[in-house]
Amino acid sequence: MVESLNKTVEYAIKVNSMITPNDPKPGVMALGDNGLEYRANNGVGFIQVPWANITLIRAQIMGKKHVRGFFVDLDDGRSLNFVASDAIPALRVMRDHLGSDKLVRTKTIGRTVAKWWHNKFGKKTEA
Numbered sequence: 001m002v003e004s005l006n007k008t009v010e011y012a013i014k015v016n017s018m019i020t021p022n023d024p025k026p027g028v029m030a031l032g033d034n035g036l037e038y039r040a041n042n043g044v045g046f047i048q049v050p051w052a053n054i055t056l057i058r059a060q061i062m063g064k065k066h067v068r069g070f071f072v073d074l075d076d077g078r079s080l081n082f083v084a085s086d087a088i089p090a091l092r093v094m095r096d097h098l099g100s101d102k103l104v105r106t107k108t109i110g111r112t113v114a115k116w117w118h119n120k121f122g123k124k125t126e127a
Contacts, residue, residue, distance in 0.1 A: 005035045010031055019080065
């Protein structure tokens, strides 16, 4: 059995870990005083990340208010993807530990295509 990273858990949420996109693993994410922990409901799956190792949290926002999930970017270059039905309270706890400057929106496909279109076909000024 793996020892817990946190002494106290501030918030726990049911999430799906999208480490392998073809096989999402349901589990529980616990946010506590020392970091983020994920435990799979069945099978192998356990992730512990201290707050100091998280460089960025990228929220996947659909529409104006619905948060589908979030990416956790680590200092070693890895990115973990979690999907939750109601991720807003979890993001609030993460903001309390990391600061609001480390929480950002992910770029949507529409915004990415619009930027490409503007760069490719936008008005160009002659020098």
